[in-house]
Amino acid sequence: MARVFTDISISLDGYVAGPSPSLEDPLGVGGMQVHEWMFRLAAWREAHGLEGGDVGPESEVIDRNRAATGAVVMGRRMFSGGDGPWADDPNANGWWGDEPPFHTPVFVVTHHPREPLELRGTTFAFVTDGVAAAIELARAAAGDRDVSVGGGASVVQQALALGLLDELQVHTAPVLLGSGTPLFDGAAPRRLEIVETVASTHATFVRYRVA
């Protein structure tokens, strides 16, 4: 059976984004530093239509996940950009531009019903009955490929709490943010199993199997 996994970046103090997100700074103050390891990689840049970039130990992780992913689940704020107040604009068109990098079906968990959106090979469907329903739809769409729970933190927390995540892939960036949006916020106590570690000077990647 296909895996349901999340692949997400946090600061050493556990934040996926810094404080005070805004339109100019959708990842919050300092939040960009959490994702820097990724933005510099050719594997990420190519998927986002950019040239250049480095090849590092994490490149293989990005390439592998991208190849394995048959559908994506994300929260409304990840679709429409950061954690700011504009996230409540039901007509926001996403921050992924004219050519989103997914090229698979994407299921957006939201309270706002909306017609599906198709942008050059990526389809966005808006799911109003919760994370479990979105993951179920994504599983069906992905077939024997994997479902990537893209974020944000709230969707990952819900998927974990519902027992729907098979794997938690965490990149820890060497930065302290001090405040922001925590990835884990009162998670149920749970043991995990380390199945892979990829070390670099830019971030530490650990793949955990959820028991």
Add this chain to the structure above:
Amino acid sequence: MARVFTDISISLDGYVAGPSPSLEDPLGVGGMQVHEWMFRLAAWREAHGLEGGDVGPESEVIDRNRAATGAVVMGRRMFSGGDGPWADDPNANGWWGDEPPFHTPVFVVTHHPREPLELRGTTFAFVTDGVAAAIELARAAAGDRDVSVGGGASVVQQALALGLLDELQVHTAPVLLGSGTPLFDGAAPRRLEIVETVASTHATFVRYRVA
């Protein structure tokens, strides 16, 4: 100049100890799981007068730190056992038993003045004027060896905030506790530099240089 470093274990969600510490469970509910990777190692067991144990990738880290350490700084609750109410008993004799594992001078940061204590090669001195003073005394005692800031979280947070930590060594255990004592709690935003990573299936060790 000698390093001032901390070598501390956290859960994936960032806790050094679980909730509701008690005399029976000084690391709080589930907190033992954060330190399991260490308790199973021969390198740790030998230092604590126990036999047996495994050799793993982390053994070298423990041996190296132990050999490099010339003095230790710790908080009162790490001296007297966990985070519970007994920590306020000014006559508590520590939870390190008759033969503490340090075999170096230990400086305990506390509000309670107290005569020094000598236990088979480990001396405990009680410092009432704060973390910076304790680190200064430890530096002097360590000579050209390193100062280990042992914990708990509060002492590490203060040393970091005061710019007195050269290195932060973090072992992340594959467990979620959900609540407890966070290692980082409103730390000042700060970039770190990854200088070493040791992977195992029991925990992930990363050594960060504090810029």
